[in-house]
Structures are given as C-alpha cells and as structure tokens.
Amino acid sequence: MATYQGRCFCGAVEFNVSGEPAAMGYCHCESCRTWSAGPVNAFTLWKPEALKITKGSTNVGKYNKTPRSGRQWCKTCGGHLFTEHPQWNLVDVYAAVIPTFPYKAGVHVNYQETRLPMKDGLPKMKDLPAEMGGSGVVLAE
Ligand SMILES: [Zn+2]
Numbered sequence: 001m002a003t004y005q006g007r008c009f010c011g012a013v014e015f016n017v018s019g020e021p022a023a024m025g026y027c028h029c030e031s032c033r034t035w036s037a038g039p040v041n042a043f044t045l046w047k048p049e050a051l052k053i054t055k056g057s058t059n060v061g062k063y064n065k066t067p068r069s070g071r072q073w074c075k076t077c078g079g080h081l082f083t084e085h086p087q088w089n090l091v092d093v094y095a096a097v098i099p100t101f102p103y104k105a106g107v108h109v110n111y112q113e114t115r116l117p118m119k120d121g122l123p124k125m126k127d128l129p130a131e132m133g134g135s136g137v138v139l140a141e
C-alpha cells in the first residue's frame with residue numbers, strides 16, 4: 001500500500017496517508033474560500049484510518065464552524081492541514097500538504113459559489129453529489 005508523507009508549512013506537524021483516497025477535486029464553497037483565503041480548495045478525501053499524524057499531534061488546532069467540518073491547522077505556523085467530515089466518515093487532506101501524492105482532480109463541487117471558473121472539462125457539481133447529500137445537479141462550464 002502506498003504511503004505519502006505530509007507536513008505543515010513549518011514542519012512542526014508531520015503525518016502520512018496510506019492507500020487511495022475516496023475522491024479528489026476542487027471545492028469552491030464560501031467556507032473553504034474564507035478559511036483558506038484562497039479562491040478554491042484542492043481536496044483529497046480519505047477514510048480517517050488512512051491518516052496518521054506522526055509528529056506534533058498536540059500542535060494541531062481545530063475549529064468547527066458547523067458540525068459537518070472540523071477544520072485543522074498547525075498552531076505554530078497556521079498552515080492548514082485537514083478537515084474532518086464526520087457525517088461522511090472522511091477526512092479532507094489538502095492536496096497542497098501532500099506534495100508527493102499524485103493528485104488528480106475528478107470533480108468540482110459547490111461550483112455555484114465559484115469565484116474562479118475553470119474550463120478544464122471536469123464535471124461541475126452545483127453543490128454536492130447526491131450520494132453525499134447534495135442535489136447532484138451538474139452545471140455547464
Ligand atoms: Zn506548522
């Protein structure tokens with residue numbers, strides 16, 4: 001099983017993920033944009049047991065704006081790391097913090113909220129796939 005090393009911006013927190021993610025893509029929602037201060041969040045969703053924090057676990061902060069998203073970061077550098085999604089039993093490990101992982105987006109989600117339209121040919125979900133509690137509606141590029 002493949003294992004990919006990750007770390008925060010300063011290196012106080014180190015972790016790895018093993019196996020294959022359940023999904024990969026870009027989230028355009030307002031929560032991701034305002035928390036990350038970026039126009040889009042590149043996500044990789046894993047089963048929680050695929051993620052192991054190997055250094056600095058007590059240095060990880062967590063904020064739940066809603067019960068659906070536990071956003072986590074390094075308390076030293078402020079670098080963003082993960083978002084827990086307990087209702088899906090998945091954790092988002094930001095693609096940016098696992099540089100050796102062969103990230104390949106498969107879908108755009110919450111595209112109705114986009115501030116950075118991307119004409120890349122991938123499906124553009126209005127909100128979320130139906131199996132994840134969304135409408136399942138796909139928008140035109
Ligand atoms: Zn850090």
Ligand SMILES: [Zn+2]
Nearest residue numbers: 027028029032
């Ligand atoms: Zn989002």
